[in-house]
């Protein structure tokens with residue numbers, strides 16, 4: 001259940017393998033998904049997307065700008081942006097799965113099948129419902145309690161804007177933010193800006209995300225986005241911790257439901273896609289479901305990863321001390 005990148009990737013691979021798939025999502029697609037919409041070349045490759053024939057907004061940056069206080073580091077690196085509103089609907093439609101709009105509330109196991117709200121029945125169940133996934137709640141929460149130290153909070157806004165700077169900018173730890181703020185332009189005059197930080201550390205510092213948002217948008221007003229008007233919204237998700245149990249009988253958890261976003265850049269789309277594929281493979285091939293190929297690091301697991309991980313989750317407990325899987 002869930003038609004975001006984790007669910008649609010699982011559905012796509014299952015359909016290609018000849019399985020019959022039903023995707024249950026509480027929203028009708030296209031639907032709003034709060035997300036900066038930055039995707040890596042690995043995601044493009046994993047999803048076999050040809051940018052030339054992708055029918056929606058797709059922008060490639062050749063450079064990203066990292067800002068640390070007064071330090072400005074332009075980094076030559078190829079990355080992309082999409083709008084989740086378009087991207088998720090396109091992926092879901094491409095999967096070829098049947099989709100039904102329904103808010104999942106109650107799941108039970110009956111005679112070797114999963115029964116959802118007394119209405120839907122299936123042999124396998126993939127939990128791809130994001131942070132508040134009912135599959136996680138029902139079958140996985142006790143085995144994988146979420147570490148509050150790895151919880152992020154965000155505020156963001158995506159809007160039509162005639163941006164002038166076509167590169168992506170990231171401001172790390174600005175004004176003590178335990179995270180970063182972003183400016184991510186999209187093709188054809190759209191822009192996503194936002195602020196994300198570690199929830200516990202923000203609380204401990206006596207600050208909150210709204211305060212950082214106010215500072216950030218004031219700064220944008222004087223620089224990259226003069227005259228923009230904002231109506232921000234927030235969402236919370238978890239960075240990669242210990243996922244002790246990813247499969248219980250024929251139920252799986254994937255993506256944000258499992259808390260798989262990377263520990264250095266808080267990137268969740270790539271891990272969602274890879275975990276969706278892995279769940280599909282486990283069903284199709286009968287192989288063990290493993291998250292070892294799902295990276296917990298966007299920057300390769302080296303020094304930069306360890307530094308950012310430390311800076312985001314320092315002072316955190318045992319869950320945050322878990323090693324970061326760094327497969328790319």
Ligand SMILES: Cc1cc2nc3c(=O)[nH]c(=O)nc-3n(C[C@H](O)[C@H](O)[C@H](O)COP(=O)(O)OP(=O)(O)OC[C@H]3O[C@@H](n4cnc5c(N)ncnc54)[C@H](O)[C@@H]3O)c2cc1C
Pocket residue numbers: 001002003004005006007024025026027033034035036037038039102103104105128129130131132133134154155156194235236237254255256257261266267268269270272
């Ligand atoms: C502000 C913000 C910015 C981000 N920026 C980036 C970025 O730039 N790049 C990146 O890689 N990652 C980013 N992330 C993380 C990324 O968005 C997520 O990690 C990713 O969407 C996870 O995909 P998913 O398929 O697991 O879950 P989701 O995309 O959240 O999909 C879950 C689906 O489940 C459905 N659902 C939920 N509950 C129910 C229910 N009870 N019944 C039925 N359906 C239900 C939802 O409607 C939704 O469609 C960002 C996150 C936030 C909040």
